[in-house]
Amino acid sequence: MMLTKGAKMYEGKAKILYETDNPDRVIQYFKDDATAFNAQKRGTILDKGVVNNKISAAMFKYLEAQGIATHFVEPLSDREMLVKRVQIIPLEVTIRNIVAGGMAKMLGIEEGLVLKQPVFEYHYKSDALGDPLINDDHALALGMATEQELRLIRERSFQVNDALKAYFAKRGIDLVDFKLEFGRHKGQILLADEISPDTCRFWEQGSRRKLDKDRFRRDLGGVEEAYQEMLKRVVG
Ligand code: UDP
Numbered sequence: 001m002m003l004t005k006g007a008k009m010y011e012g013k014a015k016i017l018y019e020t021d022n023p024d025r026v027i028q029y030f031k032d033d034a035t036a037f038n039a040q041k042r043g044t045i046l047d048k049g050v051v052n053n054k055i056s057a058a059m060f061k062y063l064e065a066q067g068i069a070t071h072f073v074e075p076l077s078d079r080e081m082l083v084k085r086v087q088i089i090p091l092e093v094t095i096r097n098i099v100a101g102g103m104a105k106m107l108g109i110e111e112g113l114v115l116k117q118p119v120f121e122y123h124y125k126s127d128a129l130g131d132p133l134i135n136d137d138h139a140l141a142l143g144m145a146t147e148q149e150l151r152l153i154r155e156r157s158f159q160v161n162d163a164l165k166a167y168f169a170k171r172g173i174d175l176v177d178f179k180l181e182f183g184r185h186k187g188q189i190l191l192a193d194e195i196s197p198d199t200c201r202f203w204e205q206g207s208r209r210k211l212d213k214d215r216f217r218r219d220l221g222g223v224e225e226a227y228q229e230m231l232k233r234v235v236g
Contacts, residue, residue, distance in 0.1 A: 003082070013039060014052070014198055024186075026085045027076065030056075034198070036217040038130050045216060049079045051227040052196035055234050057081050059164070059195040066163045068156055070191040071183060086183025086192050089145050092123040092131055093153060095161045096177040100201050101214075103177075106133070112208065118161055120154060125181070152189050153182050160191065168202065171233040173211065176201035197230050 005027055006019035013035045018027040030049035035042050053075070060072030073082040096103055099113040122139055123131040136150050145153070157180055165175045178200035181193035193199070197212040204211060211226045 014049075015194070020082075024085050025073065026083055028053075028081050028083050028194075030079045030194070034213065034216050036213070038127060041217070043216065045227060046224050048198070048224075048227055051231045052194055052198055053079050053081060054231055055196045056194040058234050059167075060191070062167060063160060063163055063191065066159070068159055068163070068191060069188060071185065083192070084185050084190060086185045086190055088125075088181055088183045088192060089149065089153070089189075090125040091134075091139060091144060091153070091182070092125050093157050093180045093182070094121045094123065094177055095119065095157055095180075096121070097161070097165065098174065098176040098201075098203070100176050102133075118158065120157060123179075149182075149184075149189060156182070156189070156191065164195070164200075168233075169205075172205045173230075173233060174203045174205055174208075176203055197227050202230060 003025065004021045006021060008016060009019050009026065010017040014031055014033060016029040016031065018029065020027060030053040032044045032046060032048045033042070034045045034048060057072065057075045060070040064070055064072065071083040071086050073084060075081050096119040097115060099109050099115065100111045103109070103119065104111045122134050122136065124134045124138070124144070125131060139145050139150060140147060160180060161175070164178070168175045178195065180191060182189050183192040200212060201214060202211040203209065210220065211230050214220065215223045215226050
């Protein structure tokens, strides 16, 4: 690989981005650090970085094969992938198939209700504000994205949901909900960030056993085991 790892560009809660000698390419390094509730709860999950890197790489590859453009270029190591440099749009998109987490709380509904159709949401990406729920008018009026970008993001997100739901169903997993981030790269909108048990809720079909970050958020125990189980289902 003719590529040199350069300076640290950005360090987030779960990942570090490094520059490379190619201005269009960035190395995404996955840490074991875990945070929840706006980083009020902190900890580490052993080998989470390895699991999330491998699951994300597999998901991006799969989605690319389904015609969805992503920032993924290639895996580099256990914890690193090469990605296209993007300018992240400051919106966290979530799609929900089953009620859980924030939606259960906001609407006073019990977790586990299977929705009649998927629910698409935008959250403004701001740790200081706790990623508040917004609608497309907020995003447009504040210049976070254009109408065309929002249309594309919504369309792609539903495609991702259909593809991922089918992928995980084959592996005995219900995709409850998930968060996506998109970025701009040379005039294109690319799916970016990660797709992992940190950013998706995965329930084992039938038992509804949680196999995602809720085990950490809610102190349910068996956190590392859940991440390893998801990796096994993805690669196995
Ligand atoms: N999520 C995420 N990052 C966030 C907030 C949520 O990846 O900052 C994911 C979360 O793992 C879940 C989905 O987005 O799969 C929906 O989360 P929700 O809005 O219910 O918020 P939470 O309950 O995590 O506070």
